[in-house]
Amino acid sequence: MPVNVLFSARPELWPVYEPLLSDGLTNAGVDAAIGTQMDPDQVDYVVYAPNGGLLDFTPYSRLKAVLSLWAGVESIADNATLTVPLARMVDFGLTQGMTEWVVGHVLRYHLGMDRHITVQDGTWTPEAPPLAPERTVCILGLGMLGEASARALAVLGFNVTGWSRSPKDIPGVTCLHGEDGLRAALTTAEIVVLLLPDTPATENLLNAETLALLPKGACLINPGRGPLIDDSALLDALNAGQIGHATLDVFRVEPLPIDHPYWAHPNVTVTPHIASETRPVTAAQVIVENIRRGEAGEPYLHLVDRALGY
DSSP, rough: OEEEEEEOOOOGGHHHHHHHHHHHHHTTTEEEEEOOOOOOOOSSEEOOOGGGGGOTTOOTTTEEEESSSSOOOTTTOOOOOOOSOOEOOOOOOHHHHHHHHHHHHHHHHHHHHHHHHHSSSOOOOOOOOGGGGGGGEEOOOOSHHHHHHHHHHHHOOOOOEEEEESSOOOSSSSSEHHHHHHHHHHTSSSSEOOOOOOOTTTOOOOOOHHHTTTTTTTEEEEEGGGBBBBBHHHHHHHTSSSSEEEOOOOOOSSOOTTTOOHHHOTTTTEOOOOOOOOOOHHHHHHHHHHHHHHHTTOOOBBBOOOTTOO
């Protein structure tokens, strides 16, 4: 009997993923039927995206696992109807894309590139930037994406501090954790990168109090989650010069409303949630591997800790 795999994501993604998943499962030796419409009580696995419309998992009586196409699972982790294993998306394409985006924007701030790109007024000011070892970059969040970004920046020579809720050990990175570690990390951070999940414990992690810990004029980069930042506190810090500039890729409401103050603020760069995207080719490989593992009785990859929310 074939394994039944329900694809529950945006309809326009189905023609892209269908051949990748079908061929991948065949090559993995898994006899599978894949579709966008199936009787719930016949479904073994759900390939899932929150915008696919599936909210109630109660009818899926033989479901073995839900395999997310998204790295963020905050919208499903607390779903009481989901009682089977939930795996989030961790794949090479997502990690590589985020690392490139983070490194690019850190270098933009480090080198002061905006000054020469946006200001061409004939003023000759030969001021060389400091070298990377003279610049402290703080990565808040040392999961897969945060660790990859921290390692890449450390290879470039930056003084990298990483913070996480639990202890981590990453070569070339000063790893801190806990409340005291957060304060220590922020007090030296000239550039801060947010790569934390959205959980009750991380909401408004950067607020008036924690923003005030940063060196005056520090730069902020957020490709993580919108609710990590208290927006009103950030705008106040920008207006006061406590924060020199912020590059924001994620927001509480997306698309960001056209009348939001971030759009018009001279010291804010808005990017439309493009820091990293799930790449179908590599994402399909991760999904296929988890289905193969499930059928072979092996542990799933990238399981979500439902208590923590990530």
